[in-house]
Amino acid sequence: MKKYPVSTRVNRAENDDPECAQEVPIQSVVQTLF
Amino acid sequence: MCGCYRLTAKERYLRDHFGLDGDLSWVPRWNIAPTQRVPVVRQDRNEPNRTFALVRWGLIPAWAKDASIGFKTINAVSETAADKPAFRDAMRQRRCLIPADAFYEWRKLGMKEKQPYSFGMLDDSVFAFAGLWERWQEPASEFIETCTILTTKPNSLVADVHDRMPVILRPEDYDLWLDPGITMLHALQTASSLSNLG
Numbered sequence: 001m002k003k004y005p006v007s008t009r010v011n012r013a014e015n016d017d018p019e020c021a022q023e024v025p026i027q028s029v030v031q032t033l034f
Numbered sequence: 035m036c037g038c039y040r041l042t043a044k045e046r047y048l049r050d051h052f053g054l055d056g057d058l059s060w061v062p063r064w065n066i067a068p069t070q071r072v073p074v075v076r077q078d079r080n081e082p083n084r085t086f087a088l089v090r091w092g093l094i095p096a097w098a099k100d101a102s103i104g105f106k107t108i109n110a111v112s113e114t115a116a117d118k119p120a121f122r123d124a125m126r127q128r129r130c131l132i133p134a135d136a137f138y139e140w141r142k143l144g145m146k147e148k149q150p151y152s153f154g155m156l157d158d159s160v161f162a163f164a165g166l167w168e169r170w171q172e173p174a175s176e177f178i179e180t181c182t183i184l185t186t187k188p189n190s191l192v193a194d195v196h197d198r199m200p201v202i203l204r205p206e207d208y209d210l211w212l213d214p215g216i217t218m219l220h221a222l223q224t225a226s227s228l229s230n231l232g
Contacts, residue, residue: 001191006152010038010138013067020064021040021136026149 035109036163036183036200039066039137040152041073043160048073048086048133051160052208058086065138068092068108074167074181075131077212084212093182094170095120101172104180110166112184112201121182124166129211131162131203132183139196151195164201164211 004023009015042062043051049058052075066072071088078085092104097119107120115121136154143149155161167181184201192199203211210216 001153001189002156003151003153003191003195006138006150008148008150010065010150013038013065013070016063016065018064021042021152023152 035196035198036137036139036185037068037108039134039163039200040064040154041066041134041160043133043135047160051205052086052131052133052162053084054086055083056086059088066091069104072181073133074165075133075162075208075212076128076167077209077214079214087179089167089179089181091182092180093120093124093166093168094178094180095123095168096170098170099173101170101178107182109185109198109200110182111198112164112186115166115184121166124168124182127214128167130165130167130181131208131212132165132181133160133162134200135160137163137200139192139199141195153192153199162203162205162208164203 005026006020006022007024010020040063042064045058045060048054048060060073068091070091072091074087074089075084076087091108093107094101094104110121116125135158136152138150138152140148140150164184165181167179169177169179171177185198186201188196188199
């Protein structure tokens with residue numbers, strides 16, 4: 001098997017197109033104190 | 035948990051991979067979500083060949099008073115499904131294959147952020163989730179067929195993203211999983227041996 005990150009477009013069921021299957025760079029999370 | 039998946043394989047490939055006869059109708063999908071109609075492959079006790087159908091994702095047991103339970107039954111824990119009222123009849127009598135070519139799981143990145151990942155075979159080939167199906171009659175209305183995807187402990191690839199994954203059947207286990215005469219024990223052994231596809 002293989003894995004790769006995809007767009008958060010897959011979070012919404014109405015997004016149903018080839019872009020959902022494309023690999024994307026991993027999100028960076030901004031670390032904040034507050 | 036498996037909350038979304040993909041099936042982009044063309045009809046001809048599905049027919050060949052699952053040994054289906056006759057017509058089947060499927061338009062490629064990249065983001066299949068709960069409550070939508072999804073393909074299942076079944077083996078009727080009285081028919082020689084496997085059949086293809088579209089059923090609603092989210093299992094509604096025959097005894098349910100309304101359809102709302104289907105929102106909570108998109109997945110069944112394979113380790114306990116044989117004992118759960120919602121799934122135990124289907125585990126005995128109504129197992130199915132749910133074709134897919136990838137599934138999505140989410141890794142927590144922070145307090146709110148989650149990164150989705152796609153998981154599939156190295157060659158992007160189609161595979162099958164172990165599924166269960168049911169037939170439920172809406173009060174004073176028609177029958178609705180529904181399904182659920184069994185889940186299991188994750189393999190090493192999925193484990194760092196999520197703590198569960200769908201049960202993926204090897205093609206050589208399709209007949210065993212679909213066999214209406216199979217014993218419960220054998221069915222569970224089949225399911226539990228499939229989490230390590232690397």
